Amino acid sequence: ESVRFWWMRFGPLFASEIRKARAQRMRCYSNWQWHLDEVFVKINGETHYMWRAVDHEGEVLEAFVSKRRDRRAALKFLKKLMKRYGRPEQIVTDKLRSYGAAMKEIGNADRQRTGRWLNNRVENSHLPFRRRERAMSRFRRIRSLQKFAAVHASIFNLFNSERSLSSRHIFKRNRAVALAEWRGLGAA
Template sequence: QICPIFAAEIRKNRAGQMRAYSNWQWHLDEVFVKINGETHYLWRAVDHEGEVLESFVTKRRDRKAALKFLRKKMKRHGHAHIFVTDKLRSYGAAMKEIGNADRQETGRWLNNRAENSHQPFRRRERAMLRFRRMRTLQKFAAVQGSVHNHFNAERHLYSRSNFKLNRAAALAEWRGLCAA
C-alpha cells in the first residue's frame, strides 16, 4: 500500500522540479506497429532527459490523432517550452491549432532522443512475439515506459561497480519501504 504512494510522490516531485528547469523540451515521435497484419501507430513523447512521458496508440497518423495526443499530454504534464518533432505535417497542423506553432522545432538529427526511446520497446515487442490487440499494446507501452524510466539509471555515466552498489542500495530501500 505504501509503495505506489511513494512512487507517485517521487514522480510528482520530479515533474515539479523539471517544470522549473529552463530547458523543458518534449521530443515527439511515432512508430509503426503491426497488430494482426494491420498497421497502427504508437505516438511517444520523451522529455529532454530521455524519460518517456506518454505513449498513445492510434490507427491513423493524421492531424486529428496528433492533436488528441498533444492535448492528452499537455493536460497531464502542462506546457513545454520547445516541441521537437520530425517533419511529419500532422504535427505542424496540430501545433497550429493548439497555438504552439512557434515552439515547434524540426531538424535532421534534433529528434534522435525520441527515436532512440523506441529501441527498448522494440526489443520487448520482439521478445513478446508482437501484439494481438490495440488495447494490449496501449497497456504494454504505458507500463513499459514507466518501468524503463525507473530502471534507466544513465548507465553510460556509471562504472559497473558503482552501478551495482547503487542498484543494491535502491533495492534494499525499496524492500524496506514495502515491508513496512
Template sequence: MSKPNPFRYFRTSRKIIRLAVMMYVRFPLSLRNVEDLLHERGIDVSHESVRFWWMRFGPLFASEIRKARAQRMRCYSNWQWHLDEVFVKINGETHYMWRAVDHEGEVLDAFVTKRRDRKAALKFLRKLMKRYGQPDRIVTDKLRSYGAAMKEIGNADRCQRRSKIRPLWRSKSRPVWGERLGACGPHIASPVQGALAVRPIL
C-alpha cells in the same frame, strides 16, 4: 469523494511495504536478498510477500514517482519533449504509435492510432499537455501533422524540427527500477515497457 485506502486490508504498514518494494526495484537485488535485508532490520517477511507487494503496489508507487517528477520538471526552463512515431502491427493491421520522451530520456506517454494525421497528433498533444503541462520546447521529426496540430493549440513557436532521426528510447542506460516498476501489475506505463517482460528474480 475520497479514494479508498489500498492498504486497508494489510496488517503490514505502508512504510514497510514501500521500503520492500523500492529496495527490490531500485537496487539489483533478488526477492530473497530483500527478505534477508529486511530480516536484519527486524522485519520478518517472506520473499513471496515481497513479490505480491511488488505486483500489487508497484504501479501505484510508479505513478506517484512520475507525478512528483513531472511537478519538479515543470519548474525548469529547459524541459523539452521529443516526439516521434513508429509503425506497429496489431492483429495484422498497421497502426502508428506516437511516443513522447523528455530531454532526460524518460518516457512520458505512448499513444496508438490507426491514422497519422493532424487529428491524431492533436489528440496526442492535448493528452500530454493535460497531464504534464506546457514544455519549453517540443522537438519533432518532419511530419507536418505536428505543425498543424500545434498551430491549432497555439504553441507553434515552441516547435523545433530535427533533421536527423535518432532513437528516443533508452536501452542500456535505462535504470532497472524503471523497468521493474513499469512492467509490474496490470497498469503498464506504455506498450514498450509492457513488452519488456521483466520477471521477478528469486
C-alpha cells in the same frame, strides 16, 4: 509468457503507482524540451501508430496508440501530454505535418523544432520497446499494446540510469535505490 504472467499479476498495481510518482516528480522540474515521435506497430497484421514523448533526459513521458497518423491523433496526444506535464519550452519533432497542424491549433507552433538529427533521443528510446515487443511475439489488441507501453515506460524509467554519464560508484548507488523502490512497491 513470463512477461504476460507478470503483467497480469503485478502490472496494473505497480504501473499506476510508478506513473503517479514519476508524474509528480516531473512536475517539480522544468520541462524545457520534449521529443515526440511515432512508431509503426502491427496488430493482427494491421498497421497502427504508437505516439511517444520523451523528455530531454530520456525519460519516457507518455505513449499513446492510435489507428491513424493524422492531425486529430497528434492533437489528442499533445493535449493528453500537456494536461499531465504542462507546457514545455521546446518540442522537437520529425517533419510530419500532423505535428505542425496540431501545434498550430494548440498555440505552440513557435515552440516546435525540427531538424535532421534533433530527434535522435526519442528514436533511440524506441529500441528497448522493440526488443520487448519481439520477445512478446507482437500484440493482438490495441488495448493490450496501450497497457504494455504504459507499464514498460514506467519500469524503464525507474531502472534507466544513463550508464555512460556517471561513474561506477554512482551507477551502483542509483541502481540500488531503484531496486529498493521496486521492492517497496512489491511489498505494499
